[in-house]
Amino acid sequence: MGYLVEMGLLLTVSYDGTNYCGWQDQRNGKTVQEVLNNAAGKVFNCKMTSLGASRTDAGVHALGQRIHFILSKPNVIPIGKIPLVINGYLPDDIRIIAATEVSDNFHPINEVKSKTYRYTICNTRFANPILRNYTAHVGRPLDTVKMTDAVRYFIGEHDFAAFCATGTSVTSTVRTIYQLEVARQGDVIEITISGNGFLYNMVRIIAGTLVNVGISKIRPDDIVGIIVSRERIRAGKTMPPQGLALLEIVY
Amino acid sequence: MGYLVEMGLLLTVSYDGTNYCGWQDQRNGKTVQEVLNNAAGKVFNCKMTSLGASRTDAGVHALGQRIHFILSKPNVIPIGKIPLVINGYLPDDIRIIAATEVSDNFHPINEVKSKTYRYTICNTRFANPILRNYTAHVGRPLDTVKMTDAVRYFIGEHDFAAFCATGTSVTSTVRTIYQLEVARQGDVIEITISGNGFLYNMVRIIAGTLVNVGISKIRPDDIVGIIVSRERIRAGKTMPPQGLALLEIVY
Numbered sequence: 001m002g003y004l005v006e007m008g009l010l011l012t013v014s015y016d017g018t019n020y021c022g023w024q025d026q027r028n029g030k031t032v033q034e035v036l037n038n039a040a041g042k043v044f045n046c047k048m049t050s051l052g053a054s055r056t057d058a059g060v061h062a063l064g065q066r067i068h069f070i071l072s073k074p075n076v077i078p079i080g081k082i083p084l085v086i087n088g089y090l091p092d093d094i095r096i097i098a099a100t101e102v103s104d105n106f107h108p109i110n111e112v113k114s115k116t117y118r119y120t121i122c123n124t125r126f127a128n129p130i131l132r133n134y135t136a137h138v139g140r141p142l143d144t145v146k147m148t149d150a151v152r153y154f155i156g157e158h159d160f161a162a163f164c165a166t167g168t169s170v171t172s173t174v175r176t177i178y179q180l181e182v183a184r185q186g187d188v189i190e191i192t193i194s195g196n197g198f199l200y201n202m203v204r205i206i207a208g209t210l211v212n213v214g215i216s217k218i219r220p221d222d223i224v225g226i227i228v229s230r231e232r233i234r235a236g237k238t239m240p241p242q243g244l245a246l247l248e249i250v251y
Numbered sequence: 252m253g254y255l256v257e258m259g260l261l262l263t264v265s266y267d268g269t270n271y272c273g274w275q276d277q278r279n280g281k282t283v284q285e286v287l288n289n290a291a292g293k294v295f296n297c298k299m300t301s302l303g304a305s306r307t308d309a310g311v312h313a314l315g316q317r318i319h320f321i322l323s324k325p326n327v328i329p330i331g332k333i334p335l336v337i338n339g340y341l342p343d344d345i346r347i348i349a350a351t352e353v354s355d356n357f358h359p360i361n362e363v364k365s366k367t368y369r370y371t372i373c374n375t376r377f378a379n380p381i382l383r384n385y386t387a388h389v390g391r392p393l394d395t396v397k398m399t400d401a402v403r404y405f406i407g408e409h410d411f412a413a414f415c416a417t418g419t420s421v422t423s424t425v426r427t428i429y430q431l432e433v434a435r436q437g438d439v440i441e442i443t444i445s446g447n448g449f450l451y452n453m454v455r456i457i458a459g460t461l462v463n464v465g466i467s468k469i470r471p472d473d474i475v476g477i478i479v480s481r482e483r484i485r486a487g488k489t490m491p492p493q494g495l496a497l498l499e500i501v502y
Binding site: 015016083087092093095126127129130132134 | 265312343344345346347375376377378379380381383496
């Protein structure tokens with residue numbers, strides 16, 4: 001009589017979200033999760049069901065998404081070879097870049113210590129075609145000195161209800177932002193943000209609010225009042241998905 | 252009786268070459284030139300035939316391609332509005348970023364003073380999906396100190412026959428390279444090269460030769476002998492098109 005062998009696998013995954021309906025499996029349209037489940041299923045010759053640490057939306061990219069598989073059969077592939085082997089079954093817009101074994105009780109969402117996202121803006125008169133799927137285009141010149149001045153008001157533990165897509169049901173809208181930076185490299189502006197977790201569309205709404213600071217529609221210290229108000233309408237617009245990339249998840 | 256009005260238009264164009272069979276019109280497959288001719292034709296309501304300063308290959312990108320149109324009818328659109336108006340008829344992977352009027356005897360190829368190209372390499376173990384159409388992936392670590400050491404042997408006037416695709420017919424293989432730089436930013440290596448002109452595939456072969464230096468297959472000062480040999484077989488391989496971008500053309 002056999003005994004049950006279970007192995008927890010944590011994979012680090014990069015993907016170009018342009019051609020996907022986001023991370024999470026759904027009835028309509030191709031998702032990153034579905035493609036990864038199928039590739040892992042072919043490698044291990046069984047049905048594989050992944051759990052992702054972050055549900056990225058359609059068009060959003062990831063450099064360091066984390067996904068968890070439980071393999072319920074003996075694994076004969078050395079852990080270090082797993083990325084290469086699964087990549088052989090993946091299209092070139094998805095790449096597994098690392099694999100590690102985790103304990104039975106590991107949970108890929110509950111155990112997240114921090115997440116880092118980057119929102120990238122192309123700040124030119126005409127959009128740059130080669131950046132069009134990886135940046136949001138903002139034609140008006142952005143004052144990054146003002147934007148940088150505004151970041152301090154976001155950092156720390158706050159109720160970010162004003163920066164959450166309306167209609168989202170969530171038990172608490174309190175989150176802690178550890179770091180927030182605005183950096184310009186030529187025409188490209190990168191907004192990099194780390195925190196213990198993010199509400200739905202929170203990074204894209206923070207980016208939209210920083211754009212309002214950058215075009216002098218609001219002042220840097222107006223951020224304080226927007227946060228306190230808890231009113232979605234007072235924050236900036238939700239910036240488009242293609243500028244967003246999930247950079248890193250730390251456990 | 253009317254008189255002939257001719258106006259020379261020089262446009263600066265950026266494009267993502269991923270979905271095109273290169274710049275130049277051909278029987279099979281969509282080209283950037285064809286799409287631009289059609290868009291300009293709709294704007295000016297006549298047949299427009301562009302002449303590009305550089306014939307970029309399939310998959311090659313441009314930030315600053317230059318194209319010349321002769322408009323044989325009165326133009327009612329202010330020159331500063333022309334990019335915006337033509338862009339309205341273009342897909343989002345092609346953008347006109349500047350327009351200027353040029354004299355009757357202007358020639359977009361003969362009058363080029365210098366061209367600048369960039370070849371970009373993603374130097375990671377696994378290819379980065381969001382860079383896959385804009386970089387060449389090299390898995391082996393590249394020593395950019397050695398690559399930088401090699402650039403001095405390319406600079407100046409040389410017979411670059413060893414760096415020209417075989418089977419190309421050209422009256423002279425002598426070209427002058429003004430500048431050549433290798434810069435690393437994290438996992439991305441940018442090779443930027445300016446010259447008075449380039450032979451067919453020359454930038455991609457120089458990039459392949461610098462990769463051979465970076466993996467220590469050849470020494471930096473081996474470049475001297477490769478140039479003198481005039482033998483294509485002694486230079487590195489032709490790197491793939493997607494890493495190449497035409498940055499700037501100066502008149």
